[in-house]
Amino acid sequence: MPPGGSLTLTNLQLIDGSDTGPREHLALVIEDGVIADVVAAASVRPTSRTFDLGGAYVMPGLVNMHNHFSLSLPGPGGDAVSALGPHELALYMADAARRTLLAGVTTVRCVAEKAGADFALRRAIDAGWTAGPRIRTAGRALCCTGGHGHETEDTIECDGADEFARGVRGQIALGADLVKLMISGGIAGEHEQITTAQLTPDETAAAISTAHAWGRKVTAHAGPAEVIAQAVELGLDCVEHGYELTPEVARLMAEHSCALVPTLVVTSAQAFFDDLGVPPWMQARSLGAAERHRASYRYALDAGVEVLLGSDMPPYWDFEGTTAVVRELEHMEAGGLAPAKVVRAATAGPARWLGDESVYGMLRPGLAADLIAMPDDPTAGIGALRGLDLVMSGGVVVRDDLGRTRA
Numbered sequence: 001m002p003p004g005g006s007l008t009l010t011n012l013q014l015i016d017g018s019d020t021g022p023r024e025h026l027a028l029v030i031e032d033g034v035i036a037d038v039v040a041a042a043s044v045r046p047t048s049r050t051f052d053l054g055g056a057y058v059m060p061g062l063v064n065m066h067n068h069f070s071l072s073l074p075g076p077g078g079d080a081v082s083a084l085g086p087h088e089l090a091l092y093m094a095d096a097a098r099r100t101l102l103a104g105v106t107t108v109r110c111v112a113e114k115a116g117a118d119f120a121l122r123r124a125i126d127a128g129w130t131a132g133p134r135i136r137t138a139g140r141a142l143c144c145t146g147g148h149g150h151e152t153e154d155t156i157e158c159d160g161a162d163e164f165a166r167g168v169r170g171q172i173a174l175g176a177d178l179v180k181l182m183i184s185g186g187i188a189g190e191h192e193q194i195t196t197a198q199l200t201p202d203e204t205a206a207a208i209s210t211a212h213a214w215g216r217k218v219t220a221h222a223g224p225a226e227v228i229a230q231a232v233e234l235g236l237d238c239v240e241h242g243y244e245l246t247p248e249v250a251r252l253m254a255e256h257s258c259a260l261v262p263t264l265v266v267t268s269a270q271a272f273f274d275d276l277g278v279p280p281w282m283q284a285r286s287l288g289a290a291e292r293h294r295a296s297y298r299y300a301l302d303a304g305v306e307v308l309l310g311s312d313m314p315p316y317w318d319f320e321g322t323t324a325v326v327r328e329l330e331h332m333e334a335g336g337l338a339p340a341k342v343v344r345a346a347t348a349g350p351a352r353w354l355g356d357e358s359v360y361g362m363l364r365p366g367l368a369a370d371l372i373a374m375p376d377d378p379t380a381g382i383g384a385l386r387g388l389d390l391v392m393s394g395g396v397v398v399r400d401d402l403g404r405t406r407a
Helices: 076-082 086-102 117-127 161-174 201-213 225-233 247-255 270-276 280-288 290-303 324-334 339-345 348-353 382-387
Strands: 007-014 023-031 034-040 050-060 062-067 105-110 134-137 141-143 155-157 178-182 217-224 238-244 259-261 371-374 390-393 396-400
Touching (some): 086 105, 086 390, 086 396, 105 348, 117 134, 155 161, 161 178, 161 201, 201 217, 201 225, 225 238, 280 290, 339 348, 339 382
Parallel strands (some): 105 134, 141 155, 141 178, 238 259
Antiparallel strands (some): 007 023, 023 034, 371 390, 390 396
């Protein structure tokens, strides 16, 4: 990453990401992009690099675990993205990364991007050539011939155990931090259903065992309970969407420490679909799945499954009076997760799943100064993030709506 900033933020109320409430009258001392200390605000001697946040609530930057910088759904909007040449695609994704960071997302987990452009974007952000969140990526997802997402360059079609093992190794060779599988149909495939099983047990087992042998976790796009249960028994680490869980399969996930990224917003996103010109068949399938999707999420909570933030929609998208990532958090709270636990599901929880808990995800000494601020308390109601007005990444302020950190 580029060099981090050094400054002190004082007069703040700290939410450190541990699913507890705020601590008042504190200051964060930041050195070279890392939190050096958390001290009482009264003990801080003002300097030209001390900035008073006026009692704002400060929490870790968001970690979006279901991110697509190159998303192209069916319809004219998605077709335009798919038609981009490699140079245009790189610029398009860089702009999406910048907007994502400004929306308060300081780390993303990309779970299917086009043509390897995510690896180049990660290098560019790390080098400081362009602004964006920290990237952890699966590269291109692996699907069967004709499987979910096969129409675009963000997947690779494989058939048979050997091809899936080869596909895993190929993405790891390019620099993948994890592996993404498409093990069932979904809402965006015209010639499939959410319930369509798409990988054989041997194919799933080969992909998971190969990834694990190389020290990579595996997540899977998955809808029906039976397909999810089979993959969990084979060692799956995370489920994307989980549209049709049952209480029994949710308990199985909890027993195997398999997380869920529910992406609740995608079955309640008609305005977004209208923006992109998504065809009626997809809108009907998506919106028609909403009630069952919400019940599935409730089963996961009741079973003690770890749930993690993932918007699927571009996190910065202007949607229902806020951003898509905030609407996802609001859906998670409305579905039964307490606000303080929603905060953890958006910060420390994802960092732990990614193996990065010693790098970011909480506001504690030794961890990255990735943070957001707002006037109201998100542990009292996650809708407080609608008022987000400051974003810091690695100790560098990238957004400050009120000008409090201008020297």
